[in-house]
Amino acid sequence: MEAAPHDPQPVLVSTRDAGVLTLTLNRPDQRNALDHVLARRLLDALSGAAADPTLRVLVLTGSGTAFCAGDDLAATARWRAGEYADTPADPRTHEHLYLAVCRNLLTLPVPVVIAANGPAIGAGLSLLCAADHRIAVRDAVFGTPALRHGHLGDATLLTRTVGPAQATRLYLTGATLEAEEAARIGLVDRVVAAEELPTAVATTAADLAALPPGAFALFKRLREQVLHAPTDVALLLQDRGHHESHRLNGGRT
Incomplete structure (x- = not known):
């Protein structure tokens, strides 16, 4: 969703280069923490992306020195107090909106690339785990402070990304991982210097955009179906997915 022209400081910046859509979380003074407005605009943008037949790749990144510091703490405090208006939660179901964002990332029918330009903490870590490919700068850190606040935090997506043993360790200790260790345990796919991040992301996005249209969408759908089957x-x-892909790609296997 493009920011309105009169918006002097859009909290979500959308740019398009051919079939690659880049969404940039743009609350740098709050380390791109998710408040109600940013979460809603991100959901709207992902809904539009899912309906765009020309889209080939989605890149999600942050402005400033952080990728995403999680839910906005002031807004979350209001949520815990039972005030759901203008918090990063659905006022009807009280569901945290970052969970809806993660579901949309998991089901988006194109590759999702996270460009972690800095720390990904709490809900930001879940966004990272919901992506298909993750590139991080060397000074990025990753962690979940969920236990100290008495909630489950990133339990689901962190577990499916790094496995139950590593997820349990991170949850119990509240450890903050440096980028190289995050790569070692499979939390990120590639670590680059900060100045190399734009080129690394552009090259990866171009490579992914060249893949046969529709094939990766079938893979993502199958991945979710078979995860615990x-x-x-x-x-x-x-x-069945192989035969469907075969038909979509003109008989090529």
Whole structure:
């Protein structure tokens, strides 16, 4: 969703280069923490991206020195007090909006690339885990302070990204990982110097945009279907997906 022309400081900046859409979280003074406005605009942008047949890749990054510091703490405090208006939560269901954002990233029918230009903490870590490919700068750090606040935080997406043992360690200790260790345990795919991040992201996005349209969408759908399915069911679904991909790509395997 493009910012309105009269908006002097859009909290979400959208740019397009051919089939690559880049969304930039733009609350640098708040380390791109998610308040109600930013979360809603991000959801709107992802809804538009999902309906765009010309889109090939989505890149999500942050402005300033952080990727995303999580939910806005002042707004979250109001949420805990039972005041749901103007907090990063749905006022009807009280669901944290970052969870809806993560679902949209997981189901978006194109590759999602996170360009972690700095720390990804709490809800920001979940956004990172919901992506398909993650590139981080060397001074980025990653962590979840969930336990100290008495909630579950990133339990689901962190576990599926790094496995239950590592997720449990990070949850119990509240440890903050440096980028190189994050890469070692599979939390990020690539670590680059800060000045190399734009080129690394552009090259990766161009490579992904050249993939056969629709094939990765089928992979993502299958990935979600088979994640906890019995092996024989998963293989059957995979075979059906293979035939569908074969038809979509003109008989190429």
